[in-house]
Amino acid sequence: MSEPLVKKYNIVDLFAGAGGLSCGFLQTGRFTVKAAFEMNLNAQQTYLCNHKIDKSCMYSDVSDALLETTRQKLGQIDVVIGGPPCQGFSNANRQKNHAISLNNSLVKKYVKAVLHLNPKAFLMENVSMLQSEVHRFYVSDEDEEDIKKYEITTTDSQIQLLEAEFVFDGIIDVVSDINKIISYLWEGEDYLALNVIFKNRNNEEKLKNTLAKHQRKLVALANKLIDREGDNYIIQQERIAGKALQQYFDKGTVNGLCEAIKLPILFQRMFSKVKEIKDNAIKVERFSAEQGLVAHVKSMSVLDYITSILGAGCNGYTIDKGVLSAATFGVPQKRMRYIILGVKKYIADNIELPKGTMKEEQFKTVHDAIWDLENINVTTNVAEGIKGVTIGKVPNGISSLGLALRDSNKLFNHISTETTELALERFKAIKQGQNFHNLPDYLKKSYSDSKRTQNTIYLRLVYNQPSGTVVNVRKSMWIHPTLHRALSIREAARLQTFPDSFVFCGNKDSQYQQVGNAVPPMLAKAIGECLCEYLDKENSEMSFFALTE
DSSP, X not given: OOOOOOOOEEEEEETOTTOHHHHHHHHTTOEEEEEEEOOOHHHHHHHHHHHOXXXXXXXXXXXXXXXXXXXXXXXXXXXXXXXXXXXXXXXXXXXXXXXXXXXXXXXXXXXXXXXXXXXXXXXXXXXXXXXXTTXXXXXXXXXXXXXXXXXXXXXXXXXXXXXXXXXXXXXXXXXXXXXXXXXHOXXXXXXHHHHHHHHTTTXXXXXXXXXXXXXXXXXXXXXXXXXXXXXXXXXXXHHHHHHHHHHHHHHOOOTTHHHHHHHHHHHHHHHHHHHHHHHTTBOEEEEEOBTBEEXXXXXXXXXXXXXXXXXXXXXXXXXXXXXXXXXXXXXXXXXXXXXXXEEETTTOSOOOOOOOOOOGGGXXXXXXXXXXXXXXXXXXXXXXXXXXXXXXXXXTTOOHHHHHHOOXXXXXXXXXXXOOHHHHHHHHHOOTTOXXXXXXXXXXXXXXXXXXXXXXXXXXXXXXXXXXXXXXXXXXXXXXXXXXSBOOHHHHHHHTTOOTTOOOOSOHHHHHHHHHHSOOHHHHHHHHHHHHHHHHHHHHHHHHHHHHO
């Protein structure tokens, strides 16, 4: 007797990355991917390699999801999933030189795509700090209609443009005139060249090396600044900076250089922020200069924006939201993700996020995830890593997690960075659980300000504990618990619970980044299974009514 057919649901993955969410949903056996949207070409290649969707169903621009032709092509979509890029909402990636998170528009596009595709359910994933009131949208002209229609709460907010000690007479007249702003803004390369000098002001050796590296650009910039027409305060400060640069390259003394370039750098940041405000049509009620230069605007909570719009009306969604700990779902990693889950109100008038069942003493560890790879040599060659190496029999003592992830007789992406002499010396000096700050001073000298280095840099993982949140572990230089080398891409993928058969494509840094950006498939699978419980109820009710007609 044949088993009854199981209903499968169509999904669209927005901001898909390598496809961690899709991987977990597909592991349930209950979903089919109709389309994915991802801008990064390397991540696209990874997604297509592993999820086998038609290339015509991989879109680069999420704006394509808002087209009527796309909706007609895709047909009925049951679930929209995705995680809009989260850097703008992450404490670790605050964009200090920008007035507006460049990712705000992407969150809004996610919301608009859900409204346009009108799925039965949606899942949005983001950093846990998304729930904080700190993460807000500044109100723009185009937001006015949504604010009124969905009764979104707004509050008075301020965008700090310049600290009080640097404010000068007439500054409000300058920032109120976009034409003046544009006339004062430098070419991007000029700002970047001078800003990198300013960033190294506390390390004379690194400062001189950077000056030498950018000498050609800086000499040209010095001449521009000295030759600027006009005699107002801004241009005066630029001339001072130009002459200080010129003097350095003539005489080689750094005394007074960084102080001379400080104001022009701060002014350029201010001009850039004001232009961002204008370019994004942010509504500025007024500028004030009593306590530093401030733009007075309105803002709304990112979370309030999402839930007010998608939860509105009888055709909207019943929503549950909250922080899920990946470790409680069996992921060997202390990763906290903010999940917003929505199901059409006609399907369910109450929903709940899945609950992790593992207690702290049961958490899976780094050892559980990667120990069986310890004796397999890594490669530093990307092509070799993608080709993979055949691995032998399963070693005795492998954990249940390691066994579950070891679903291939070939090991792909067991790629690591080359170990320099300095890195090797650092690796040998760092014990499990220690990081850059535990190094002796003579091994810290290459960092301009070692005291400000994050605790995740040169972190040696602890075998008998879950790892911290996996990011781009190449940039952070995470170290294997027992071997004197950087963690491999495959080992990082294991910590994310990607199975060994999942192949990452692109260059080395992109592969590391794809792994770090992903949602752990094991967490995604649990969410997918939870969602099926609600969708199946609608399906069973429809079957019941069909039988009774």
